[in-house]
Amino acid sequence: MTSLPRAAGAEQMDEPGQDPAELGRSLADLRGVNRWLGGSRVVLRHLGRLVARHPRPAYRVLDVATGSADIPLKVAAWARSKGLRMQITATDLHATTLDFARRQAAADPDVRVEAADAMNLAYADGAFDFVLCSTALHHFDARADLLRVLSELRRVSAIGGIVNDLRRSRPALVGATLLAATFWRTHPVTRHDGPLSVRRAFTPAELDELARAAGLPGARVHRHEPFRVALVWETEAGARR
Template identity: 40%
Template sequence: MLSRPAEAATPMQRLADRPELLDGPLEDVVALRGNLRDLRRVNRWLGGSALSRSALIALATGFHRDPRVGHLDWRERPITMLDVGTGSADIPVALVRWTDARGMHLEVEAIDVRHEIVDVAREVTAGVGAVKLEVADGPPLPYPDHAFDVAHMSLVAHHLEPNELEALLREMGRVSRVGVIVNDLERGRLAWLGAWLLARLLTRNRLTRHDAPLSVRRAYRAPELAQIAARVGLLEVSRTRGFLGHRYAIAFVHGVRGPSARDFSHGSSP
């Protein structure tokens, strides 16, 4: 029987200290707008928003079996969320519309460190009063302890080195009452190939073509991210994967030691 080459059996190592173009100067406004438009398409077509929704349901309803989590009655009062590194704020908009359609209410404070990005987000969120945008940086996050029910970030973690990610997760835990949601890419060779191909089929945008495959190389595998979160007292209670296995959303709570996290395929959550 033929064995696989050793290289093929070796997991893809994380590529550190190589920034994406989106992390550099954003002087080309046309390219930036195109890149953010591409990210909105990916979130919509490949289920990025749905992953965050599943994690929010886990925190709000407690479907993961631990009775101490999920005490929010989101039909009686608004749920408040901080979205860190919001980009176009398309995921907050999608979550607000989803909750509104079901007689619930979600209020989101969406922040990004780059004013150029927030300018684009203001256009995307026009008419959605439940999403408030601010230019803000962190850590430290400019909010008091327990200011929000949930702190959320999507496609942010892979931009950070482990010590930076740990510091941000600690702050997100500090400002949240119930828990933290992290939605990000899963590092792997198939995911890298998919990102490379999609970037060339989807767009000619130079930022997208450069950053998409690099984002996968810089991403944390879900167990790696959970380990970093555990160091700051955040414990995983649910994990949802995209239908292609390329992305995940993890819901964390504050030091609640319940059953082992379950790994749900996309669409299996309530």
């Protein structure tokens, strides 16, 4: 158990009227966090294992709350390097964030960007083989909302999914606070949101409890250093296909 309680509070990057220039800087900072602090590696590690257990001629992947689509782009490049056919739909609800994602992904034929609400995904049951959600679940405060998001991710995934997020702890908060005071000191959105994101994140035990309450089949929670946690599940239907 951590002695650091989970905090509530709004992150500035979620504000509909956020200044596009500041939001762009924050999204660039998030790309750096995913690249250097393990977010992208965590997704590719677990996706590789899922693909190995569920070979298919081609895969459909949904990325929910994609930010600037950096992880879908990493996944697309990884798939091509492995000779895999993988079409990725990258989604977000924030209009300005979607504009950044579209520009980032414009040159990649395997990544499509479109609007979608994580709490009410406008896709059929099992519309995708895999579903991803990275560094986004902690943006939801209410337990009912968290369970709704996880249930929606489960509903649209035919094989399974990966929720990759920060791991709440005092060392993680110290690290985020140091980054806010140094690398992010001139980036007001990231300076505010970085430490708050850690305080809103989950412990492995909390994420495991949410997964079980949401009925995610075969759910397992994995700790990754530094300060990452991944929730991975596989459906029985996906295993039989």
